[in-house]
Amino acid sequence: MTAVVPSTVCDQAGAPVSIRRAWPKSGRRLTFEAVDEYGRLRAGTIDDGGKATVAGFRTDPALPGLGEAGGKLLVHRYKRRAVLQSEDGARYTKLLAHGKAATVAGQSALMHKAGTRAGFAVPEVIRSGPDRVVSTALAGTSLHELGDADGSGTWDRAWQLWAERWPSLVRDGAGVQELPLHDGTAEAATVGRWVAHLLDFQALEADPAAVRSLADEVCGALAEGSGRGEAGLAHRDLHDKQLLYCADAGSLGLLDFDTAALGEPALDLANLAVHLRLRADQGTVTTLARKTAEVAVDAAAADLSVTARRLHLYTVATELRLVCVYAFRPQWQHLAQSWLDSLLAPQTRKGIS
Numbered sequence: 020m021t022a023v024v025p026s027t028v029c030d031q032a033g034a035p036v037s038i039r040r041a042w043p044k045s046g047r048r049l050t051f052e053a054v055d056e057y058g059r060l061r062a063g064t065i066d067d068g069g070k071a072t073v074a075g076f077r078t079d080p081a082l083p084g085l086g087e088a089g090g091k092l093l094v095h096r097y098k099r100r101a102v103l104q105s106e107d108g109a110r111y112t113k114l115l116a117h118g119k120a121a122t123v124a125g126q127s128a129l130m131h132k133a134g135t136r137a138g139f140a141v142p143e144v145i146r147s148g149p150d151r152v153v154s155t156a157l158a159g160t161s162l163h164e165l166g167d168a169d170g171s172g173t174w175d176r177a178w179q180l181w182a183e184r185w186p187s188l189v190r191d192g193a194g195v196q197e198l199p200l201h202d203g204t205a206e207a208a209t210v211g212r213w214v215a216h217l218l219d220f221q222a223l224e225a226d227p228a229a230v231r232s233l234a235d236e237v238c239g240a241l242a243e244g245s246g247r248g249e250a251g252l253a254h255r256d257l258h259d260k261q262l263l264y265c266a267d268a269g270s271l272g273l274l275d276f277d278t279a280a281l282g283e284p285a286l287d288l289a290n291l292a293v294h295l296r297l298r299a300d301q302g303t304v305t306t307l308a309r310k311t312a313e314v315a316v317d318a319a320a321a322d323l324s325v326t327a328r329r330l331h332l333y334t335v336a337t338e339l340r341l342v343c344v345y346a347f348r349p350q351w352q353h354l355a356q357s358w359l360d361s362l363l364a365p366q367t368r369k370g371i372s
Contacts, residue, residue, distance in 0.1 A: 022349060022352060023220050023221075023222040023346065023347060023352075024038055024049065024065070024347050024348070025038060025065075025071070025349070026038060026349040026350075028053070028063070028065075028071035028073060029071075029073070030055065030061065030073035031073065031075075034056055035055075035056065036053040036054065036055045036056075036061050036063075037053055037054050038051045038052070038053045038349055039054060039348065039350070040052050040348045041065070041347040041348065042096065042347065043216035043219070043222075043347060046067055047067040047219060047220060048066055048067055049064065049347070050062065050063070050064050050065075050096065051064070051065065051071075051097070052094070052095055052096060052097070053073070059076050059092070060076075060092045060093070060094070060095045061073050061074065061076060061095070062079065062095040062096070062097035063097060064097060074097065077092060077095075079095070079097060079101065080098070081097075081098035081099070081116045081117075082098070082101055082114045082115075082116065082150070083150075084114050084150055084151060085101050085114055088101075088103055088112055088114060088151075089103070089105065089106065090103040090104050090105045090106055090112065091103060091104045093111075098116065099115075100113060100115050100116075101113070101114045102114075104156070105156075108156055109155070109156050110145060110153055110154060110155055110156055111142070111154050111156055112151055112152070112153045113151060113152045113153075113154070114150055114151050115150055115151065116150070117150050118149055118150075120147050120148060120149055120150055120151055121147070123152050123276070123277050124147035124152045125197065126198065126276045126277070126279045127142070127144050127152060127154065127276045128144050129195070129197055129198065129276075129279070130252075130273075130276040131143055131144065133191040133192075134188060134273050136187070136191060137184050137185075137187040137188035137191060138183075138184040138271075139184055139188065139270075139272065139273040140157050140158075140159070140263070140270045140271065140272040140273070141272065141273050142154040142155050142156070142157055142272075142274065143155045157272040157274070158263075158265045158267070158270070158272075159263035159264050159265035159266075159268075159270065159272050160263060160264060160265075161259065161260050161261075161262065161263050162174075162177060162178075162259040162260075162262045162263070162264060162312075163259040163260040163298070163303065165177065165264060166298065166303045166304050173264065173266050174308055174312075175311055176266075176269075177264035177271060178311055178314075178315040179315065180264075180269075181262065181315055181319075182315035182316075182318045182319050182322075184271065185287075185319045186284075186322040188252055188273075189251035189252050189253075189287075189323055190252075190323075191252055192250060192251040192252035192253075195252065195281065198252070198279055198280050198281050199280050199281070200250065200280065200282070201255060201278075201280035201281065201282040201286070202250070202282060202283065203241035203242050203243070203283065203332075204241070204242040205282075206286060206333070206336060207237075207238035207239070207241040207242045207336070208238075209340065210234065210238055210241075210339055210340050211234060211238055213339075213340050213344065214230060214231070214234040214339065214343060216343060217230070217342070217343040217346055218230060218231070220347075222343075222346035222347060222352075223356050223359050224356060225359055225360075225363060226363075229363050230359070230363070233339065233362060233363060233367070236371050237335050237336050237339060237371055238336070240332050240371050241332055241333070241336055250281040250282055250283060251281065251282070251283075251284050251323070252279070252281065253279065253280050253282035253283070253286055253287055254273075254275075254278070254279060254287050255278035255279065255280055255282065255287070255290075256278050256290070257287040257290050257291050258290060258294035259294055259298060260274075261273060261275050262274075283325075283329060283333070284319075284320070284325050285320075285326075285329040285330045285332070285333040286333050288319060288320050288323075288325060288330060288333070289333035289334040289336070289337045290333075290337050291312075292313060292316045292334060293334060295309050295313060295316075296309070297341060297345075297354075300354055300358075301354070331371070332371060335362070335371065338362055339362060341355075341358070342355045342358045342359045342362065343355075345358075346359075
């Protein structure tokens, strides 16, 4: 298999940096996030000819505040966003392209209120400006880090709390007008864009016609069902890294509301369940731990009256989207290929049409 994204490139000084993940752009270009020999995050671009350019540490022309912002750099998506943790760990600063922060701050404030009402611990926006949102930090360990069914029962308690509280948060969307609607048609468009990138870059080995056929079938079924079922609050990027459990307080935290919207409950449930499968394949959760979490997802689906067909459609759509995303992550390209092979098998299409 030919790697679309190289695992290692060199910066201007000739020092190697290891690429962790990349994002496709139009014109067969890429942006990437990498780690240098000192363990620092670096970002950069790869042009349509394969030439990589690594930006200086904490340098980004679209995020001019990055160079002066204090704290530890945790995320750097070139010309899009960066996340920093303060030295004392008490707050996080999200830097965004100029003019983008107001929407994120507003959605974060709205979700803070809704999440708190549902019983979640949610970061509170301390202040915001044209290019940044500063929020409080939450106590606890992400379920991704927790990652297993431990003898103390922490994993089980965390998922029980989630199953009890998630439906209340979703239902809190009734009457909310501030958030955009992200229905089946919108999700189909998102999946379609990722599939187009996958095929444009020929990132994985597959018959393009077969991939297009699967994408058309799934996206068509999602769009056809738009408007069915009551829309509720949707996180749109719900996975194990967005949930934090604090055993001392018995609290469950919820993070990151950049993509918050009103949508079908099946969207978040599928995204969470598919990420559990991904973690199992990555070796970070056991089969038993995955089963415990999936039982919680099923319980929430039943509580929210999500039909089996809509959940299946969103599950296949999420699997296809994650195939495309992970095809551009060097460490996991082989896993994306395996998933794509499974998706193209005839039995996958059962329940779509």
